[in-house]
Amino acid sequence: MNFLLSITPFPVISALLWIVLVVTALYFARPTAHKTIRAMSLALHRTFRVASKAVIQAEYSLAARNRDVLLAAGREAKERIVEREFDRVNETVRRDLASFSALHRALNESINGIEKDHQDAVDVPPDPPGWVKAVEAVANIDSREGRVGIGNVLSDIHKSLIKAHKEAMTAYRKASGERHALLRRMRPDWRKIQQTLSQVGKDVDSLLSRSAAIDRHMQEYEDMVSGKDRAISILSSSSLMYFFVSGLVLAIAIGGATVNFSLIARPMAEMVGGTSLIGGFRTADIAALVIILVEISMGLFLMESLRITRLFPVIGALPDKTRVRMVWITFFLLFMLASVEAGLAYMREVLLQDELATSALLRGDVTQVLSGQYLWITTAAQMGMGFILPFALTFVAIPLETFVHSLRTVVGLLMIGLLRMLSIVLRLIGNACRYLGALTEQLYDLPLFIPLWLEERNGSARPGSGDSRTSEVTS
Numbered sequence: 001m002n003f004l005l006s007i008t009p010f011p012v013i014s015a016l017l018w019i020v021l022v023v024t025a026l027y028f029a030r031p032t033a034h035k036t037i038r039a040m041s042l043a044l045h046r047t048f049r050v051a052s053k054a055v056i057q058a059e060y061s062l063a064a065r066n067r068d069v070l071l072a073a074g075r076e077a078k079e080r081i082v083e084r085e086f087d088r089v090n091e092t093v094r095r096d097l098a099s100f101s102a103l104h105r106a107l108n109e110s111i112n113g114i115e116k117d118h119q120d121a122v123d124v125p126p127d128p129p130g131w132v133k134a135v136e137a138v139a140n141i142d143s144r145e146g147r148v149g150i151g152n153v154l155s156d157i158h159k160s161l162i163k164a165h166k167e168a169m170t171a172y173r174k175a176s177g178e179r180h181a182l183l184r185r186m187r188p189d190w191r192k193i194q195q196t197l198s199q200v201g202k203d204v205d206s207l208l209s210r211s212a213a214i215d216r217h218m219q220e221y222e223d224m225v226s227g228k229d230r231a232i233s234i235l236s237s238s239s240l241m242y243f244f245v246s247g248l249v250l251a252i253a254i255g256g257a258t259v260n261f262s263l264i265a266r267p268m269a270e271m272v273g274g275t276s277l278i279g280g281f282r283t284a285d286i287a288a289l290v291i292i293l294v295e296i297s298m299g300l301f302l303m304e305s306l307r308i309t310r311l312f313p314v315i316g317a318l319p320d321k322t323r324v325r326m327v328w329i330t331f332f333l334l335f336m337l338a339s340v341e342a343g344l345a346y347m348r349e350v351l352l353q354d355e356l357a358t359s360a361l362l363r364g365d366v367t368q369v370l371s372g373q374y375l376w377i378t379t380a381a382q383m384g385m386g387f388i389l390p391f392a393l394t395f396v397a398i399p400l401e402t403f404v405h406s407l408r409t410v411v412g413l414l415m416i417g418l419l420r421m422l423s424i425v426l427r428l429i430g431n432a433c434r435y436l437g438a439l440t441e442q443l444y445d446l447p448l449f450i451p452l453w454l455e456e457r458n459g460s461a462r463p464g465s466g467d468s469r470t471s472e473v474t475s
Contacts (some may be wrong), residue, residue: 026444027451034441041437048430052423059419066412070235073405078221082214089210236409243406249399257292260341260389263382264288267347292393295337299394302330309401338390345386349379 026033268291269284276283304315305327318326445452 023448027448033444037437037440041433044433045430048426052426055419055423055426059416062412063416066409067232069408070232074235085210085214092206239406239409242402243410246399246403250403253393253396256389256392260292261288263348263386264341264344267344267351295334295390296393296396298330298334300397302334302394303397305330309397311401334390338387341386341390342383345382346379349382
């Protein structure tokens with residue numbers, strides 16, 4: 001700076017001289033500098049716009065991919081539901097059709113018995129009494145043949161009428177009792193038919209409800225196959241809900257695994273050594289963690305073998321005989337690991353009580369030495385937890401499968417949101433570069449306000465300058 005200000009004896013004059021030289025240089029370089037600034041700003045603007053369009057295309061591609069993943073997952077889940085509904089319908093039909101012949105035979109026997117009893121219970125009208133013909137004979141007797149004989153005949157008819165009436169009433173009561181007995185014998189058959197028909201009605205209603213559910217699921221499946229927006233929105237909301245619910249269950253499972261780890265980490269130190277390290281971590285902790293991970297793996301394989309989950313298609317595609325063998329093998333290994341954990345939990349309690357007793361004896365406080373009267377409660381509780389927790393961790397496979405399937409959708413939605421924000425940011429940066437170029441031109445002209453003012457005054461003093469400026473603006 002001293003050198004620059006020493007070109008003349010007076011520093012102020014040197015500074016003014018340098019200012020004049022710099023302003024002159026900037027003034028003559030103004031058109032080139034403006035073109036350079038415009039070119040740079042336009043290049044940055046177009047670059048960021050192209051980058052924004054590329055990000056938008058990536059967003060569209062990812063949205064299409066996420067849509068395909070959603071539809072594929074929805075179709076797979078719906079196919080599984082429809083398959084289960086068809087299995088239930090098949091089981092119901094097989095069970096009902098297997099007993100249809102016996103049901104038909106029982107109904108026929110009951111109906112035939114009712115028809116027979118009904119025919120036997122028909123009320124047969126009694127025969128007309130014989131005294132009617134006798135009265136007709138008496139009415140045809142001539143009065144001249146004798147009135148005394150007619151009185152005797154009528155007396156005999158009266159006696160016969162009383163006797164016949166008694167016999168008819170006795171026979172009628174006996175027949176009515178037999179008919180009532182037949183009707184009472186028909187009552188169990190009626191109830192049996194009613195119960196059978198009620199069971200048939202329940203089976204038919206169950207099949208109708210199953211068919212209605214299958215129709216609903218098939219309609220949703222058709223919507224997924226056709227790729228309707230309603231199906232996409234339903235699947236998206238369901239995936240988000242499944243993601244958070246399965247994540248919560250996995251967090252609970254991680255808490256259970258942590259408790260399980262604390263149960264077996266301390267006794268494992270007695271088995272593998274508490275001072276040895278592997279990569280900066282205690283060998284006992286690594287061994288306990290490996291046991292827990294092996295238990296979770298056995299639980300996953302057990303769920304896959306039972307076809308509850310479908311994380312490993314190879315296991316689901318095994319023959320039934322091999323798959324059943326794998327079920328028993330994984331269950332046996334899981335049972336053995338659970339037994340080992342129960343033993344380690346018992347060992348942990350024993351070690352803890354030994355340490356407490358040793359510390360109490362070293363302090364000389366014999367009264368605090370625990371007796372073994374109630375220790376079996378905590379020991380049994382720890383052994384039970386050590387045995388039950390491995391089997392409880394087996395069911396982690398169900399939320400894990402849901403979490404894995406929904407994670408793809410959730411990650412896709414997050415990436416779509418990030419790409420959309422990135423495209424907006426790139427577009428804003430491109431527009432900012434464009435306006436920043438214009439601002440840079442104005443800042444470049446700011447030190448040149450004197451020569452630019454003189455240029456404008458000279459231009460306005462020339463004749464026809466307004467027309468030329470108007471033509472420039474128009475062009």
